[in-house]
Amino acid sequence: MSQQGYVATPPYSQSQPGIGLSAPHYGHYGDPSHAASLPGVMKPPGPLGAAAPGAMLPPLPPGPQQFGQNGAHASSAPGPPPHRFAGPAPVGNVASAYQPSAQPSYPSPMSTPPVVQLGGQLGAMQLDSHGPGAGPTGPAAFQGPPLPAAPSILQPGPRVLPPPPTALNGPGAPPLAAGAAFPPQAAGYGPQMGAPASYPGGLPAGPARMAGPQPPKQLDPDAVPSPIQVIESDRAARGGQVYATNTRGQVPPLVTTDCVIQDQGHASPRYIRCTTYCFPSSSDLAKQAQVPLAAVLQPFATPPADETPLYLVNHGENGPVRCNRCKAYMCPFMQFIEGGRRYQCGFCNCVNDVPTFYFQHLDHLGRRLDHYEKPELSLGSYEYVATLDYCRKNKPPNPPAFIFMINVSYSNIKSGLVKLICEELKTLLEQLPREEQEETSAVRVGFITYHTVLHFFNVKSNLAQPQMMVVTDVGEVFVPLLDGLLVSYQESQSVIHNLLDQIPGMFADSSESEAVFAPVVQAGMEALKAADCPGKLFIFHSSLPTAEAPGKLKNRDDKRLLNTDKEKVLFQPQTSVYESLAKDCVAHGCSVTLFLFPSQYVDVASLGLVPLLTGGTLYKYSNFQSTAHTRRPRVSMFKARPPSGRVVVLGCQHGSQTASDLMHVDSQQFLHDLRGDIEKKIGFDAIMRVRTSTGFRATDFFGGVFMNNTTDVEMAALDCDKAVTVEFKHDDRLSEDSGALIQCAVLYTTVGGQRRLRIHNLGLSCSSQLADLYKSCETDALVNFFAKSAFKAVLHQPVKVIREILVNQTAHMLACYRKNCASPSAASQDAVIGTVQLASSAALLANGRMTRNLKRREDLPKEEDTQLSSLLLILPDSMKILPVYMNSLLKSCVLLGRPDTPTDERAFQRQLVMTMGVADSQLFFYPQLLPIHTLDVKSTALPAAIRCSESRLSEGGVFLLANGLNMFLWLGVSSPPELIQGIFNVPSLAHVNTDMTQLPEVGSPHSQQLRMLMGIVQRKRPYSMKLTIVKQREQPEAAFRQLLVEDRGLHGGSSYVDFLCCVHKEICQLLS
């Protein structure tokens, strides 16, 4: 694709990113030498392992200096920095603008637990239990909730008795969340819930250290940093306010905080979020910290209605003003000089002449007089009307087309799926996207059906009846008609409705059970090509394409590959056909959205590559079953429940259901997704370019992207939900004065057929102090980056190695902070500011002072305090909940395969995460858990969320859990009957039908309230979440419990507390 004037030669050399795994970056994926230094493996025992025996350590309350000072994150966050250019003055109502320096510190002191002890931390490390030195393990040992662990399985560790829980609740400890814990013994899960919690090939362990029987050790989960508290305190400090983007390097509110964002010169965090807002000034410093420097770009994110939409700048034939050298677009980072005749580029420093049409005088501050009149001078984000130079063949583009391609094989007809789609399209086509000022949509539509051959339909408006043309040569697909395939819905409405009415009957007698796939995509692309327009294919498909045709696939699912070096093959496409097909699609602006209705393995890793690389979306519904079973019996029907992927065999208990009943299990979810996909904001035929100021550059891109060269990200389409994560590397020193500037430009075609440029600018700070880097980190963006880089790496690396790298890097980042920013030599005074501390009681015990009754840390002699300090786990305030998120990532089904997780489900989730924005990845890795039984039916406020742990549930409670893909309504065995009555209109829990995927409309206050709340949780999420009703102690509960990410995984994966201990151990080793 050539876009004159857009593709610029970079002023510096670039590395070669691609869709495959790039060269080893910070994480050293693919570096074999790494294996030799796996954390925790083969290393001598660290200080904790050498702990002397001892008794219980008394509570160790924090010194007063540890409170009230942890606002460093915000209070000393880069205030108005020494701007090279005067920042834009406030626009609009500035009185209400959020002024970071004047606001309460972030997060509030409340959110920082005090010094606490990792009582028996190693002993609680269940992740070590599979090691050779581990003590007895067995299913029985896992029947209780993971925390506190059952005595029988607890492995030895530092010989510390568990302190009473209250002892660990220091003054600053968080209060118990709503829905207080119920006693461990209450959770009598059957054996099916209690598979051994080994962590196959999982986290590194030090088995030798674990030998010897010891009493159980406990660490109060309330004493470790709580994601809920971090979220709530940010919400309390910044929620509902106006956040003005007027300061370079300013850390925005969390994605979970609702606020009004006012563009005052930097792009809204809705469009760009960074892992840190202060880059280290040198690459040495960056290497030392190993904090990834990355930005998550979501260029088409939908701002809420109360925020200003992007302004459109039109310079007519002149086109956008750009730097002559680096081709950066005019933006607030350009400095006007010489009375306004020239300007210096903020990215490459080149001095350019101001085009005559663009000249304007400067005021006494050196600012153009029209500064506030031009969005491109005063705003972080805006759009340009592109000139013909930016169009293919220098011609204005045609409006895009949507082609609906329906698999009409036997099972889809019988299940009623085809009829459902056709019926729905009749109303959905009324909602085709259009330009805001237009009354009708410019998008044209077309229809193709297929199984082993393709049927094209002529729906030209002057026809009385639609006409069908069959293409049987699927080896070389051609488009049999040009005129009448793609039409205006308004003009051809009656012919289209006629067709949609006929399709289900037309193939009713079909006995074709096989289908092709690649030729379908090919046909759609050829049709768009012939019509010379970009567009989107909506493909409704349900089976492995086994029919003889290009892209034919075999069933190569093989569970034996789990946890072997060959496991990566399961994530790779089976043939290169799909990648080259996707490449062709991108070259012609053809985006593919795939709705999959599999009843068995369909090879998502191969088929899903097409939507992933073409900017489309993959949807998967496993509950559209068909009566094909009567003809070609299958052993069982599977109801995959992502993300645990736990398979529940329907069959007997559902034997009486008809096919259409089963189909409707997922139909609402599907229809909701289809509607959302057709209506969503989208740009076509897009090229994205990320420019940076001198000293650093974009080196790697993660997401559904395709790159023909090193710098241009090509996308057949880009919609509001898709994000691309970009990693940056230094290639020189960064100047603290000028900071690090990023400009993301997306050239695209609108749904109305206009060629536009969407520009987002963001300025970050730079510092030679590591403390500044850590202060400005954003955990949610870090997790997005780590997830995407890891999920990209699974194509080439064993998941075991990737997990180890993730653990290692987590420890490394925190150890670097510990060493450089919270040094023990600085005594407690400075070292603990804005940090969370977890003192290792074992360390003190090693000092032989275990029996002394320490009341306050200040009572310690100096040298002992230093010793204690050296063993504190000190987490930077901005990263204090990084471990819980990282642990959740490590336990995701992509990185931790289990025999009961369908391979397709893992490939599906991998692809979803690759295109997620920060808000979606945050929810995915730390689901929202809401107590429903505490709902105030008179209030419209959401109940406060609680931590994702079973210990937070109660038998008498009802809880809603959502992760963006799935929603669970969990009913405790003692749920209040009036609540059950109110929600389900049945007298008791036993009467609740757990097969339902939608709540009944009961009309009671409880019902209305809950349904409204579910609507709020669903809002703004790209996927319609599937609702599963779960009764406590019944089997599907396993899928629910898998999302309680603070707990030990049912099939491996450590608990949060265990993981924290593991990381602490790593840090201690790194520091020693």
Ligand SMILES: [Zn+2]
């Ligand atoms: Zn430049």
